[in-house]
Amino acid sequence: MARRTLIVIGLVLATVAGLGLAWETRRVLVSVVVAAFFAVALNPLVDRVQRQFVRRRAAATLVVFVASFVALAALGVLIVVPLVDELARFANRAPDLLREAQAGRGPVGELLERFHLRRYAEAHADQLRHYGGELGRSTIGLVRGTVQGVAGALTVVVLAYLMIVQGPRITAGTLALAGGDRAERLRRVGRESARTITGYLSGNLLISLICGLATFVVLALTGVPFAAVIALLVAIADLIPLVGATLGAVVAGGAGFLHSPTAGVVVLVFFVVYQQMENHLLQPVVMSRAVHLNPLTVLVSVLLAAEVGGLLGALLAIPLAGIVQILLREFLYANRRAGALPAAAGPTDRAPGGRPDQPPSSLPSDGGTTGGGHLGRRQAE
Structure with a gap:
């Protein structure tokens, strides 16, 4: 009992020391x-x-x-x-x-x-x-x-x-x-994680580029000054998942209203339409092909990571959630499937011919050690 208590205390102290070291570094x-x-x-x-x-x-x-x-x-x-x-x-x-x-x-x-x-x-x-x-x-x-x-x-x-x-x-x-099956599983996890990160980064950059170019076109057509600067800020803000386009809309809409009320209304209407297109078309395509996460998991991951890690946490939330999903699928679900498999066939599960895959019609006729041999000896007696 005392040994178990000391082990528990040691594990708690090691965990606290590890967390403190991680915080300091x-x-x-x-x-x-x-x-x-x-x-x-x-x-x-x-x-x-x-x-x-x-x-x-x-x-x-x-x-x-x-x-x-x-x-x-x-x-x-x-x-x-x-x-x-x-x-x-x-x-x-x-x-x-x-x-x-x-x-x-x-x-x-x-x-x-x-x-x-x-x-x-x-x-x-x-x-x-x-x-x-x-x-x-x-x-x-x-x-x-x-x-x-x-x-x-x-x-x-x-x-x-x-x-x-x-x-x-x-x-x-x-x-x-x-070694062995464990090495193959680790190789598969690393390959899928790399594909998730690469797909997320390239897709997120592509969406931000589309948002910045579309914003520049709208601002230039409405005559809003400093269109290139505002479009650049919007593209950078759009790197933040889910809420980036909204933050960019605040900057661009404010610049539009400073130019003229008509320009401000046009810019706001554009961002409302674009936000719907990004959330329901661009983002689902990227997420489904890159990380395979449902929208609720994406939103919760971004909110939790932003609360813990700020802007950097929000940027890394979705690929990290995809990696966690890969690990769960490879280790937790695989262990459950392995535990659900039926046990190997025992002696009582064998076919009358002595082998599990041998049909009764192919019983040996040599009177050996098979079930047919025992039956022949009983009849002879």
Whole structure:
């Protein structure tokens, strides 16, 4: 009894120590998880390059990473150049917008007058200047956060590179230790998990691209200024499952109403229609082909992961739920099926001929050890 108590206490202490260690190293663990997702997503492309072009895995991985960075840089140029132009236009128009707002004219001034915000700003001018000073003093914190973000991104890239290069060796060693049917099951789990992660990431990026392009077209047609910047923000927000398009609609709708009430109504109608199309057409297609999760499981997973891990948790919730589903199907359900199988046929289940698959009409006639031999001896007696 005392030994069992000590074992239980030891297990509890080990669990608490493990959770405390995970909490203290949560930033490193988050970087490892994000790098693992990117490594799994890029691994099929690396395998293809290694088979067809470059034999060394390290060189093939480097080629894929360089090509990915070039593609991202080209996309960044396509986005940043219009963004810089829009920001320059905004900087040139900022003094006129400010004078119009102070005089109660223009779209911004009319909005301030409609919601009585200009009177509030005039009555609390000292507090607003104080908040502006506090915002200016927080520049150091912003710079520090930017540096940490860049360092974290570089860490993720290096980890993903090493995971792809060393992945086959680690996988082969793990499967060799498992051996037999267990190795085959682990190989199947890894293959299905990789397919789930790759499908989710590529599908989510595709949906965000569609949302951003459609938003840019609508904003450009309605004449809303800074359409490229707003469409980029909407595309980034749409990466968040289920609620991303709604968050983007708030930004785009606000910009539309600042331009004109007609443009605001058109933008809101577009997002209502697009949200229905994304939830009932695009997202179900992606989820059914990638993670095979029903909508309720998707929603609960996103809400729980967002509560625990914030934005990163919401982004990783659906593939993690798909991996959990794969593990349950491979281990829990497989064990249940194995336990439900009938036992092997015993002596009482054998056919009269001495073998389970031997029909009675094929009884041996040599009077040997079969049931027919015993019957012949009884009749002779």
